[in-house]
Amino acid sequence: MKTTVPPENSAILPPLALALVNQPRATLQELATAIGISKATLYRFCPTRDLLVKRLLDQSLRTLDDALEEALIDEGPVLEALKRLNAKHLEHREFTLFLTYYWNEVDKPVEETAAWEPKVDAFFLRGQQEGVFRIDFSAATLTELWLGTLIALIDGERRGRIPRAALAQLAEQALLHGVTRKD
DSSP states (O other), rough: OOOOOGGGGGGGGHHHHHHHHOTTOOOOOHHHHHTTHHHHHHHHHSSSSHHHHHHHHHHHHHHHHHHHHHHHTTTTTTHHHHHHHHHHHHHHHHHHHHHHHHHGGOSSSSHHHHTHHHHHHHHHHHHHHSSSOOOOHHHHHHHHHHHHHHHHHHHHHHHHHOOOGGGGHHHHHHHTTTTTTOO
């Protein structure tokens, strides 16, 4: 059963997700302080830390599924679809990071929660069939390379190593051209 977050409280979820990534052992009081709300407000929203993690997991999965749908990766030129895919996931970077750090706490089998994988695999397969992506890697490998690159860049930005403004371009360039020097 998914926990629906009332719209008036949904704005606190991204900062809470990031606060839990930054302070994984934080109490609810420390989390409230980290995002600039009162302890009472956070307790009314979510009375226990376990429930908060569950809500954030549910919201993260739902949000990233929606982002995948909104990216319209089955439509238009593959490279334009890749830009949309990156942009939609970067819009929700806090939830991407939260899932990366808390994935082992998802209470469903991985197959159920990773329903996006076949869709992204199909996108990369389409790109291979259209001659855009290399064919010596499987579509599943390209999916993992895309996701790994995106997660690493988002986490690097969170830690202050990469400027936020450069993330979309870096993700695209790293995936499409790697790190070899172009002369």
